[in-house]
Structures are given as C-alpha cells and as structure tokens.
Amino acid sequence: xxxxxxxxxxxxxxxxxxxxxxxxxxxxxxxxxxxxxxxxxxxxxxxxxxxxxxxxxxxxxxxxxxxxxxxxxxxxxxxxxxxxxxxxxxxxxxxxxxxxxxxxxxxxxxxxxxxxxxxxxxxxxxxxxxxxxxxxxxxxxxxxxxxxxxxxxxxxxxxxxxxx
Numbered sequence: 517x518x519x520x521x522x523x524x525x526x527x528x529x530x531x532x533x534x535x536x537x538x539x540x541x542x543x544x545x546x547x548x549x550x551x552x553x554x555x556x557x558x559x560x561x562x563x564x565x566x567x568x569x570x571x572x573x574x575x576x577x578x579x580x581x582x583x584x585x586x587x588x589x590x591x592x593x594x595x596x597x598x599x600x601x602x603x604x605x606x607x608x609x610x611x612x613x614x615x616x617x618x619x620x621x622x623x624x625x626x627x628x629x630x631x632x633x634x635x636x637x638x639x640x641x642x643x644x645x646x647x648x649x650x651x652x653x654x655x656x657x658x659x660x661x662x663x664x665x666x667x668x669x670x671x672x673x674x675x676x677x678x679x680x
Contacts, residue, residue: 520666521656521677526639529655530559533637534566536653537607538573540635546574547605550594552622553581555611555668555675559639563609576600580608580622587621598629606634611668613638613654616647623649640666640677 521529541547549567551560557579564577579595594601608622619636626634639655644662658666658679665680 518679519676520658520679521640521668521675523674523676526655526668526675526677529639530562531566533639533653533655534563535570537563537635537637538567538571541573541605542571544573544605546576547607548576548578548596548601549607549609550578550580550622552608552610552618553579553584555639555670556580556609558670559611560607560609560637563607563637580625582618582622584618587618592622592625594625598625601626601631602629603632605632607637607653608634609637611638612640612642612666613649613651614642614644614666616645616649619651620647620649639668642666 549560549564551557561577564575567575581593583590606626610619613619635652637653638651641651641654641657642660667680668675668677
C-alpha cells in the first residue's frame with residue numbers, strides 16, 4: 517500500500533474544491549451538495565461547511581444512497597425530497613471516481629426533474645472510464661493501472677488515501 521494523500525493534503529484539496537464551487541455559483545442564492553454514501557457524503561459535508569463559512573450562499577447538504585456494486589438493483593435514495601432539487605444547482609460528490617458507474621447511476625436520479633446545472637466533484641479521479649461521466653472538479657488526477665485500486669480511509673476526522 518502506498519499513501520498518495522495525507523490528511524493535510526486532503527483537507528487542503530477540500531478547501532480548494534469548495535472555493536472552486538463558490539467561484540462558479542457566486543450569483544446563486546442557494547446550492548445543493550449531495551455526497552454519495554460513505555466518504556463521498558463525509559467529504560460533501562466538509563465542503564458544505566467550508567462554503568457556508570466563506571460565502572452568503574445557502575447550502576443544502578444531502579446524502580445519496582446508492583448500491584455501489586449493483587446500482588441497477590435498487591433505487592437511488594436521497595436524504596432530501598427530490599422536489600427541492602427542481603431547477604436547482606446541484607453538485608454530486610464522491611471520494612474516488614474510477615469507472616464512472618456510481619456517479620452515472622446517481623446522475624440519472626437527478627435527471628428525472630429539470631435542474632439548472634449538475635456538476636460532479638471527486639477527491640481522486642483515476643480516469644478509467646467505462647461510463648460517459650467526467651469530474652468537473654478534482655482534488656487529484658491519478659494515472660493507475662486497471663489492477664490498482666485507490667482507497668480513502670477515514671478514522672475519526674482524519675483522511676488518508678492509498679494506492680492499493
């Protein structure tokens with residue numbers, strides 16, 4: 517296992533990602549930040565806190581519950597009513613973007629109603645796409661082999677990312 521990001525580096529990237537999100541939504545009164553269950557939601561929550569501390573935009577943070585292995589087997593469930601997302605600016609956050617499967621199936625849920633815009637955010641982008649999805653905001657782009665895995669671990673409030 518090789519560490520690719522320390523907690524300090526991940527925290528710095530979370531701050532940068534939040535500020536990039538603030539920059540493109542400066543004219544919005546409110547935005548919605550959804551984190552994919554697990555580390556995606558944990559990171560989305562931290563990003564929401566940073567945005568709220570650095571802008572006047574109202575931020576709604578919510579969880580996206582999805583079966584990551586077989587997303588077609590179960591409905592994607594949001595922790596807020598989907599009607600609130602109508603004509604909204606939405607960000608979908610995940611920790612690692614690999615094939616794009618999880619992000620793609622999550623995205624389909626948001627396309628059931630009109631939205632103003634949807635942007636994707638990933639801490640680590642591995643660039644091994646099987647699905648037509650891209651990360652609009654990335655903490656770290658990483659070239660790996662198909663047999664490599666990237667894992668982000670969180671213990672208490674400390675993150676670390678490893679190439680496994």
